[in-house]
Amino acid sequence: GTIAGDLILKWLKQTHDDRELSRGKGRYAVLAILMILSVVVVLAGLQSRHVFLTFLICSGIALAAISITLKPQSSTEKLIRQFVLWGxxxxxxxxxxxxxxxxxxxxxxxxxxxxxxxxxxxxxLTFFTLLIDGFKKQKWVNLLILNGRNPMIAYVGMANFIWPILYLTGIKNLAAGIFSTPWTAFIWSVIETILLALFVSALTRKKLFWKT
Structure with a gap:
């Protein structure tokens, strides 16, 4: 966190004119995909205990990401390269x-x-920097941004608000009967997560924060 914070602080001090991606966005789209792919590979690989295969794939992704970010020019490209190297x-x-x-x-x-x-x-961080500052798609992840500004409520909101409401209204018990298979249970989990995200984002817009 300290390393990333220092890098971002240095980047914020640069002029806005120097933050654009100076080279083709296609290569950075590939980089964004690789960043998400690495998360999927690690989660699936370590969960299934294919540790060595996970290591090999992640090493390949890391080398590919480093090669994509060679010779950065703008401040955003330099920031992305630092994220890739540290990651x-x-x-x-x-x-x-x-x-x-x-x-x-x-x-x-x-x-x-x-x-x-x-x-x-x-x-x-690399993925979201590319998406928001590189490709200018902040609207796509605005819900996540609002939740990120209110992390404590996002952390406790499910057990202390969403689930009690669902239990009191009987929806939780009804859903348990409908979403009973692994895939349907996954869908229900996504629904619960979206409900939490909407709840937190509403509080953030109202400037209601829980800080420690």
Whole structure:
């Protein structure tokens, strides 16, 4: 977080004229896809315990991302390259540590957990920087932005607001009978998440924040 914050602060001090992508956007569209692909690969690969294959694929993605961001010119391109370099470094380091301490775990957290999540965080920063500042598609993720400005409510809102409302209205029990298979349960989870996101975004627009 400190590393990313320093990089973003330095970038914000640059002039707006220097923030445009100076080269073809096609290569950066490929980069954006690679960033999301890396998240999917890590989640699927580590969950299925194909650790070495995950390491190989992520190494290939990291090398491809580094090659795409060679010789950056604008301040945004330089920021993206730094994100890619740091993301690749932490992710590969985390995957190397994965076999130790009984594999990646959040509780009790392992070194692999810290490094892998740091790497993926940098990759997601790369994706959203490209989407918002590179391709100017902020409207596409405005719901996420509003939730990001109110993270504490987003964190506790499901258990303390959405679920109680669903239980009190009987919707939760009704949904349990309808969405009973794995795929339909996934759909219901998406619906719940969207409800939470809409709730948090409404509070953010009303300037109601929960800060610690």
């Amino acid at each position: 690749g470094y932490w992710l590969i380091l985390g995957l190397l540590f994965e076999p130790f301490e009984g594999g990646i775990k959040k509780d009790h957290s392992t070194l692999s957990y810290y490094f892998v999540t740091s790497g993926l965080a940098f990759y997601l």
